Amino acid sequence: MAVAAGCTGQGGAAGRADDEDLLRDHDWTHMPGTTARDGVLRVGATDRRIVEQDASGGRPNPPLNLAGPHLESGGDFTVTARMSGVGDGGGSWLRLYGQVPVVYDEWRQERPSLRVGVTADGRVKAQTWDGGSDDPSTTRVFDCDCAGTVTLAVSSIGDTFRVQADGRRLGTVPDPGVFAEGTVWFGLEADAAEDARREGWRLTRLRARAESGDPLRVVEAPRLRQKRSGDSLRARAADVGRPFDIGTALAENPLLTDARYRALAGSQFSMLTPENAFKPQFLHPRRGVYDFRDADLLVRFARANGMKVHAHTLVWHEALPAWMREDDDPGEVRRTMLRHIAAVAGHFRGQVAEWDVVNEPMSDDEESYTDGDRGLRSEQSPWFGAMGEQYIDEAFRAAHRADPTARLYLNEYGVEEEGERWDALYDLVARLRERGVPIDGVGFQNHEYAPGDRVDPETFRGHVRDLAELGVGSRVSEMDVPIGEDEEHGRRTQADEMAGKLRVCLEEPTCTSFSTWGFTDRYGSTADTRVYPPRPADSLPWDVDLRPKPAYERLLAAFDEE
Structure with missing residues (x-):
């Protein structure tokens, strides 16, 4: 050659x-x-x-x-x-x-x-x-x-x-x-x-x-529009009787280069979440330099296939380009955040249905939930360091100004279960509502990496209802469940966990969508990256060969049980 x-x-x-x-x-x-x-x-x-x-x-x-x-x-x-x-x-x-x-x-x-x-x-x-x-x-x-x-x-x-x-x-x-x-x-x-x-x-x-x-x-690049299937997750979601979306996180590289991945993405799902393309380090890599081309590809794919876009994410303490952490002046940090929101949400104004405005604001440090602390992530977040809790208010208000018709979400993990993390999140949302912050919903990530992460669907249902009383919606935003070493038991558990959370969403009118964090183990982000090439995980409804697992069949069946 x-x-x-x-x-x-x-x-x-x-x-x-x-x-x-x-x-x-x-x-x-x-x-x-x-x-x-x-x-x-x-x-x-x-x-x-x-x-x-x-x-x-x-x-x-x-x-x-x-x-x-x-x-x-x-x-x-x-x-x-x-x-x-x-x-x-x-x-x-x-x-x-x-x-x-x-x-x-x-x-x-x-x-x-x-x-x-x-x-x-x-x-x-x-x-x-x-x-x-x-x-x-x-x-x-x-x-x-x-x-x-x-x-x-x-x-x-x-x-x-x-x-x-x-x-x-x-x-x-x-x-x-x-x-x-x-x-x-x-x-x-x-x-x-x-x-x-x-x-x-x-x-x-x-x-x-x-x-x-x-x-x-x-x-040449393939056609973005894919054939629909009458027996698919999105077809079942369309028959729920109210607006309800079934979604997944998508990545632009396999979407344009893997025909089977592209076909499943377009035929099975009514909503996509960009896995990485909307994060600051991908579309705002240098101060004042934006490049939306990869993100635009995902929006074009969604439009071609009649899918909604749940955009992820505007403000986070991770996935930041290095320059976003260089400023020591709180005023400049605030201006950086507001300019970023205005530019990004403004670019996609009217093209996306929803935004994860603030992602993962809750702390992983147990001391953050004691002595009157409110459980918010502090040291890792340049935004909290510059503005305190007020950064969340300002982020939501800025997103609403830039894209006034989009629904605005706060997205968090580990809040499906009872405990201080959930209590602190609920209190945060209540404060935001009292201050008139335009928050429309909370995303429950539902990453179940270990057996201790399993949560009874009724516990999750209670949290959806608690938020509904505050006038706030809910969604399952990033669900994945590893199978583990016992494959037969793990496949059954994976199917049970996913279907259980989906049924709650279908039965609770303020739960608007159910999304997994990717759909195939071929490109699943829970792959083991400690080895090279990475060892694929087994956390998603389709395997590495894009064959459906029992979890897929159970998700289909959950629509019939509603």
Whole structure:
């Protein structure tokens, strides 16, 4: 297999008659970090990163063109790109993915890919990932003195990539079988430059050519609209007799690259929750820099399939870009929160049905529930640190101003059961209502990671009714239940737990929806990420092969028992 990235210079930019033009007459308008104009792509620095749950680290999360063309090939091939404006203080990169990365709940699994480009100091760097680690399996750096408009070429002959620049051979890189599955997805990246006015580069040509085997096939993004099923969860939900939605969390990468995942998502559910794309570190990675393209894809999918969007989430202490934690001035922290809400909720105004305005405000520290404390998360939350409890009021009021027709929710885990956490949440909601805060509902996450997390459905019902007395609705927002080592017993428990909570929602008129946190173990966010590649979990109604489990059948049956 041969892969080349080239541009004008000595390498011959005109292309051959059998080249496939991948840039013109193809859709690149939905790729994060890029601006398309007159057949040229300007690639800007997004600096998208995924931090750990404790706010440490920061794995790169570069964009790729999910909604544009990709390649299918049965043999060797060449990809040619003309890159202009390189070397202006930041690196310029072309990323070719043999398999699209999986982004779990705030964690990215690298799969086989090749990254090649020009560094800020004019050298050429080529890196490969083999799917066995976050880090590259091989990195090679070559002297080039490249700048301006540069021709790069990486040809894979057998198990070796040959790297060229402007027709000059620079060296080789081992190929771990990056394109063994015969597919190529495209990503473009720009490093941030010290002088922000000089950030980015331009892609003016992108071509592909078969070198051996069958001709290349250029594949456009799939149709978003999926066939409906008369016997599905969403079909049963439509017959409840009142507005009621059955939902799930969705991720844009498998939605655009896995046809079976896409078909089930569109046919089975009437509501989607973006798993990650609406979180601050994904769509607001740099101060004043927003990119909504991945989030917009999910909204487009929902619209194409008549689904509602429950948008998640505006204000949280996790999934924050590093810059959101840098300010010490409380006034600036408040302004950051309000600007973010205004920009994000304003962008999606009228396009989403509901917002998780504040996510997980309750503390995990037992001392937060003693000596008169109200149980709110303090040290981990920059918002509480700057404004105290008032941040919640301000967030809801700002969301209502930005999107006045959307229903506004507070979302929390561990409040299905009795105890101080539930009591503190109930008291918080009562205070918010007394202060006239426009809160419409509470999301009960219902993550049942361990046997101790199991909650009697009648306990949950009591909490739904308590909130109803305050004039506040409820929903099951993120349910998942691991099966565990005893598979037969675990499958039965999973089905019982999910169906039990769904029945409560169907029977209580103020419970408006039931959602699981993903629907298939193939991409489930409870996968074990302590090993690489991650070990799939078993917490969702469809297994890793997208086959329904007993939990799915019990959820269907719960509608008939209502």
